[in-house]
Amino acid sequence: MLNQTDLTRVDLNLLVLFEIVLEERHVGQAAGRLNLSPSAISHGLGRLRRLLNDPLFLRTPKGVVPTDRALDLAEPVADILARARSVIATAEPFDPATSTRRFTIGAPDGVSAVFLSPLLAELRRLGPSINISVRQILPPRAVRTTDGVWEPVLADIEARAVDIAVVPADEVPARFTARTLYEEDFVIAMRAGHPFGKDPTLDAFCRMQHLVVSLTGDAYGFVDDILGEHGYSRRVALTVPNFMFALAIIAETDLIAALPKTFVAMYAPRFGVVGAEAPLPLIHSRIRAITSKAALMDNGVAWLFNLLGKAVKPADVFG
Structure with a gap:
């Protein structure tokens, strides 16, 4: 947004002023939040307009409205201020009892x-x-x-x-x-009363329809690597983007999934889901x-x- 020459003459407070005026859409209300006079806000906006070569905010009977350029600048300015605040916060003594970080x-x-x-x-x-x-x-x-x-x-x-x-x-x-x-292991999660619970063999495991937790939708998981080493494969009928959603789906279907043992122990009961040992060693x-x-x-x-x-x-x- 600004080159190195510009930065030598920029007051960081101008970006704070920009942020507040953008939020308030009103010079008087922005002045109140910053404990400044409306004329000081107007003067600051004038400096910003010259610096950024854009009107930034247009006056209306009810306040001001941002220009397209101001709206484009909103995110990078917010990012600059967030980083600056983070740097300043790390330099201050940290007291967890009073911190609002x-x-x-x-x-x-x-x-x-x-x-x-x-x-x-x-x-x-x-x-x-x-x-x-x-x-x-x-x-x-x-x-x-x-x-x-x-x-x-x-x-x-x-x-x-x-x-x-x-x-x-x-x-x-x-x-x-x-x-x-x-430390974590994986178990096979399924709805209570699922047929696999009565026949937890490797052959039965491969016949089942499986669910994989995948953020990208990639249906190939670590279980497929392990099965392939033993000459087996499975059908992944569904992928979902998180583990909690997986529990909800498993509870209502015949799908099974390899899920973290600790997670299953803590949350599966409320969904009516149970865990069983896998018919072959999974990852630890x-x-x-x-x-x-x-x-x-x-x-x-x-x-x-x-x-x-x-x-x-x-x-x-x-x-």
């Missing part, structure tokens, strides 16, 4: 559904005004091993698109820190909280990372 945690919903309840309980006690955004993440293709699968998530951590990721990753590069929260993984060592220099991220490790205890997960 928002942190973003990336995880598959089959994982976030496990750790969120104990984490939120701790936040109510220690950081009652802290806000959490959970971002659903799944690998682009389900595979048997976790090697390299979560590399895009590591990139998101470094870009600060997420503060912490909680995923089944065995190894991470040295520039990251990882902490195991719990460590669910780990991951962040970058650079991010841990932010006292807020470091506090949340440690809190995650303390909040998710075996008794909470398996009890």
